[in-house]
Amino acid sequence: MYVAVKGGERAIDAAHEWLAEERRGDASVPELSLAQIREQMSLAVNRVMAEGSLYDPDLAALAIKQARGDLIEAIFLIRAYRTTLPRIGHSRAVDTGAMRCDRRISATFKDAPGGQVLGPTFDYTHRLLDFKLAAEAGTPSAREADPLAPEVPRITEFLNKDGLIQDEVRSEDTPPDMTRQPMEYPANRALRLQALTRGDEGFVLGMAYSTQRGYGRNHPFVGELRIGAVEVEMEIPELGFDICIGEVVLTECETVNQFAGSKTEPPQFTRGYGLVFGQTERKAIAMALVDRALRWEELGEENVGAPAQDEEFVLAHSDNIQATGFLEHIKLPHYVDFQSELELVRKMRKGALDAMKEAAE
Amino acid sequence: MTAMQHDPAYNFAYLDEQTKRMIRRALLKALAIPGYQVPFASREMPMPYGWGTGGVQVTAACLTPEDRLKVIDQGADDTTNAVSIRKFFERTAGVETTEHTTESTIIQTRHRIPEAPLTEGQILVYQVPIPEPLRFLEPRETETRKMHALEEYGLMYVKLYEDIAHNGAISTAYAYPVKVEGRYVMDPSPIPKFDNPRLESAAIQLFGAGREQRIYAVPPHTQVVSLDFEDHPFEASKADHDCDLCGCGTSYLDEVIVDDAGGRMFVCSDTDFCAGRRAEGHSGRLSGEDAA
Numbered sequence: 342m343y344v345a346v347k348g349g350e351r352a353i354d355a356a357h358e359w360l361a362e363e364r365r366g367d368a369s370v371p372e373l374s375l376a377q378i379r380e381q382m383s384l385a386v387n388r389v390m391a392e393g394s395l396y397d398p399d400l401a402a403l404a405i406k407q408a409r410g411d412l413i414e415a416i417f418l419i420r421a422y423r424t425t426l427p428r429i430g431h432s433r434a435v436d437t438g439a440m441r442c443d444r445r446i447s448a449t450f451k452d453a454p455g456g457q458v459l460g461p462t463f464d465y466t467h468r469l470l471d472f473k474l475a476a477e478a479g480t481p482s483a484r485e486a487d488p489l490a491p492e493v494p495r496i497t498e499f500l501n502k503d504g505l506i507q508d509e510v511r512s513e514d515t516p517p518d519m520t521r522q523p524m525e526y527p528a529n530r531a532l533r534l535q536a537l538t539r540g541d542e543g544f545v546l547g548m549a550y551s552t553q554r555g556y557g558r559n560h561p562f563v564g565e566l567r568i569g570a571v572e573v574e575m576e577i578p579e580l581g582f583d584i585c586i587g588e589v590v591l592t593e594c595e596t597v598n599q600f601a602g603s604k605t606e607p608p609q610f611t612r613g614y615g616l617v618f619g620q621t622e623r624k625a626i627a628m629a630l631v632d633r634a635l636r637w638e639e640l641g642e643e644n645v646g647a648p649a650q651d652e653e654f655v656l657a658h659s660d661n662i663q664a665t666g667f668l669e670h671i672k673l674p675h676y677v678d679f680q681s682e683l684e685l686v687r688k689m690r691k692g693a694l695d696a697m698k699e700a701a702e
Numbered sequence: 703m704t705a706m707q708h709d710p711a712y713n714f715a716y717l718d719e720q721t722k723r724m725i726r727r728a729l730l731k732a733l734a735i736p737g738y739q740v741p742f743a744s745r746e747m748p749m750p751y752g753w754g755t756g757g758v759q760v761t762a763a764c765l766t767p768e769d770r771l772k773v774i775d776q777g778a779d780d781t782t783n784a785v786s787i788r789k790f791f792e793r794t795a796g797v798e799t800t801e802h803t804t805e806s807t808i809i810q811t812r813h814r815i816p817e818a819p820l821t822e823g824q825i826l827v828y829q830v831p832i833p834e835p836l837r838f839l840e841p842r843e844t845e846t847r848k849m850h851a852l853e854e855y856g857l858m859y860v861k862l863y864e865d866i867a868h869n870g871a872i873s874t875a876y877a878y879p880v881k882v883e884g885r886y887v888m889d890p891s892p893i894p895k896f897d898n899p900r901l902e903s904a905a906i907q908l909f910g911a912g913r914e915q916r917i918y919a920v921p922p923h924t925q926v927v928s929l930d931f932e933d934h935p936f937e938a939s940k941a942d943h944d945c946d947l948c949g950c951g952t953s954y955l956d957e958v959i960v961d962d963a964g965g966r967m968f969v970c971s972d973t974d975f976c977a978g979r980r981a982e983g984h985s986g987r988l989s990g991e992d993a994a
Contacts, residue, residue: 349782350789421748427718523741523915526844653842663913666751667831673753673783677776677813677971680957681875681894684939689869 364409378402387590387619388412392661393419394520394539395426396589396618413541413661420662428521433574433583437593437616442489442569444620447496449562449597455493460568461620496565497595497612506597506610507640526653533635533656537628538617540659546623548649548659549630557634557647560599561613568592568620592617594625598633603641611640631655708796715762716794721745725763725917729908732919737882738850739833744915754787754812755912757829761791761810764825764908770798772806777814777954777971784812801974813876815897817953817975820905822922828891830911833918835879835889855887858929866934878936881927882920890926896938896954901926943968948979949986 365372379386379402389401393416401419408414444460447453459465500506516531528536537545552559570590574583594615602608613633615625634649636642644650658664708714715722728742747755765771771791775784779801787810788799800806803816812829820826832838836846839857849855858879865873872878878895882888890901891909901907907920920926930936941955946967953975955968967988970976980989 349780349785353782353785417750420746424746424748425712425716425718520743522743525741653844657843662746663751666753666755667913668752669750670752670831673812674776674781675813675892676956677894677954678876678892680941680955680971681896681939683957684941685871685873685875688939689871689873692870 364407373406375399375402375406378405384620385410385412385415387621388542388624389415389419391618391621391624392416392539392541393423395419395423413665417662417665423520430575432586433576435571435573435589435591437567437571437591438495439492440567440569440571440591440593441491442493442567444568444622445489445493445565446567447563447565449496449564450499453496453565454499456489458489462622493567495595497597500564500597500610504609507600507606507612509612524656526656528652528656530632530636530639533652534614534616534628534632536656536659537615537631540628541661541664542621542624542627544659544661544664545627545631548634548655549627552630552634552647552649557637557645557650559611559613559630559633561596561630561633562598563626564595564597564612566592566594566622566626568622590619592619592621592625594622594629596626596629596633600640600642606641611636706792706796709793712794714767714795715765715791716747717745717759717762721759722763725759728917729760729763729919732908732917733906733921735886736920736924737880737886737888737918739916739918741915742917744912747912749786749790751913752831753783754810754829756910756914756917757810757812757827757912758787758790758910759912760827760908760910760917761808762795764808764827765791765795765797767795767797769807770800770805771795772800772803772809772974773811774809774814774816774972774974775812776956777816778973780973802978803972803974813892813894814954814971815893815900815903817970817972818978819900820903822904824905826903826905826907828893828907828909830889830891830909830914830916832877833889833909833911833914833916835877835887850886853885855881858887862929862931866931872930872934872936875939879929881929883925884927887929888918888920888926894940894954895928895936896940898926898928898936899938941968944986945970945976945979946986946988948976948984949989950976950979950984 379398382405385405386398386401389404389412390396390398393401400422401415404415404418407418442458444462445458447457497506501508519532519535570588572585573587573589575586576583596613598611598613600609600611611633613629615628615632617625617628631649635652635655637644637650648654713719724743728740732738732740744756744759747758749755749758773779773784773788775781778784791797792799803809803818806824808825808827809816810827815826834846836849836858839861840846840849862872865871874895876894877889877892878898880888880890880898880901890898901920902925904922906922909918928936941957943955944951945953945955947969950970953970953972956971958967958969960967
């Protein structure tokens with residue numbers, strides 16, 4: 342009878358035990374190691390690091406294992422863990438110009454100074470299932486070439502020399518930190534970029550795609566996309582100079598977008614920018630498109646009412662941990678509220694039925 | 703009801719001291735401006751957004767090792783999420799916990815105010831999903847903040863009026879908007895409107911919305927008025943029954959379906975209140991049966 346809402350504690354414990362069993366799966370199949378996930382599921386690891394806002398491939402691999410491959414759940418684990426970490430200090434801004442590029446392409450120039458490198462991309466693979474992989478294909482090896490020069494020039498800088506592309510104003514302001522301050526609207530561009538880089542890949546992709554289909558169109562070309570390792574430097578107060586404390590792999594995308602010019606500005610190209618942890622190309626390109634769409638006001642464009650132009654709409658709904666938590670909380674008991682509505686509906690129905698009866702008589 | 707050591711892998715009550723300090727500052731500001739939503743840098747907690755992360759952070763910032771914590775969801779101590787949050791604090795704070803309203807110093811709640819009157823020295827922490835009472839009238843934060851600043855609440859009254867025009871009654875049964883100390887319109891969190899009169903309390907009432915990054919408060923003995931019209935006064939309604947277990951005629955009731963034929967019983971939603979009455983010898987329609 343009334344036992345329906347009792348026994349919550351025992352039920353929870355039993356559910357957790359069952360979950361652990363299901364996570365492991367068939368015990369006769371060897372267990373996944375973190376190294377296997379880190380090395381062979383590296384793009385999943387990259388997504389978890391990017392949206393978890395924590396660069397640690399081993400922890401991301403652990404989160405993926407614990408989450409049974411549910412990447413949003415894995416991102417959630419990483420975010421919750423991240424909260425407990427002390428903030429030791431701030432690094433210098435990384436120099437992506439000095440990136441050791443594994444991949445670097447430009448869609449705007451046939452022969453990009455510094456060279457085009459396809460790198461490890463799915464782009465020109467035919468999406469045919471490779472059944473050899475099902476039988477464990479062994480250890481492939483790729484041919485090698487000399488690396489790019491240590492400093493690879495930026496494509497957009499060639500346009501900038503001729504004044505053909507809008508100049509980014511350099512700022513020495515300390516950017517706000519959305520993980521330490523409540524979100525405020527209107528947000529500045531630094532805050533928007535922070536929100537987008539940790540935003541849900543699917544959501545940012547959908548927003549970017551909507552601009553391509555006409556909801557706030559901004560004609561993007563990939564001016565440059567580069568993926569590779571950059572050094573992270575930090576000033577150590579006791580030493581008084583910067584030292585390199587490690588490396589992170591980043592994907593950076595700069596788009597070149599058309600712009601008709603305004604009353605005050607001659608026609609020139611404009612930019613969108615994406616920067617994401619790991620090899621996360623789809624996300625970086627999408628981020629650049631959405632960044633560009635959100636810049637309508639600053640660039641003197643018209644707000645056509647497109648979703649991707651609406652800062653509050655985009656930023657308030659891009660976080661998959663917030664979204665999934667609130668979406669799924671409707672699973673929690675709501676019977677007190679439901680009871681309250683039941684009473685109200687019964688009362689209002691009675692009133693309406695009585696009135697109908699009266700009218701009929 | 704058991705005090706233990708907290709898990710040494712985490713700081714007392716999980717959050718680090720800097721974060722707790724930041725939350726306490728927000729709480730003090732909230733208490734100084736009753737009903738005003740104070741933005742705070744909500745942290746990512748190890749439970750999902752929408753599951754009480756705001757309440758948990760407020761509780762964490764208020765807890766001391768001497769506190770006795772009670773956690774309820776839907777008025778009950780043994781609903782799954784209440785169990786989960788209580789366990790979280792047992793583990794990370796090692797504080798004593800209790801199911802008895804009168805013995806607790808801090809109560810974290812979702813969707814109910816306990817039946818037993820709260821007293822001075824007690825803190826009631828609410829979990830809040832959408833802190834903005836104007837949100838479903840105006841989705842933009844930039845706009846609603848302006849509306850609060852200008853005390854521009856006409857839209858809310860128009861909504862309530864339209865309810866009456868369409869349905870003959872204000873069709874809000876829970877999260878019924880209130881005005882605090884004659885100034886801010888506030889969402890009391892999704893408590894049934896039956897609970898609204900008890901928002902005027904001797905206890906400190908703190909509201910935490912984690913995902914929406916807002917904290918607000920009602921200090922002890924603050925005036926809280928449910929919005930209404932002179933010709934359509936606010937009415938705190940409940941199921942028109944007595945509790946089938948303890949016979950109480952004034953408590954908020956859950957309707958429980960008890961068989962496949964749709965038979966039902968009504969029981970107090972506040973499980974501690976109901977158990978207390980039964981222990982005192984009160985009984986209801988189904989007390990003789992193996993109901994509890």
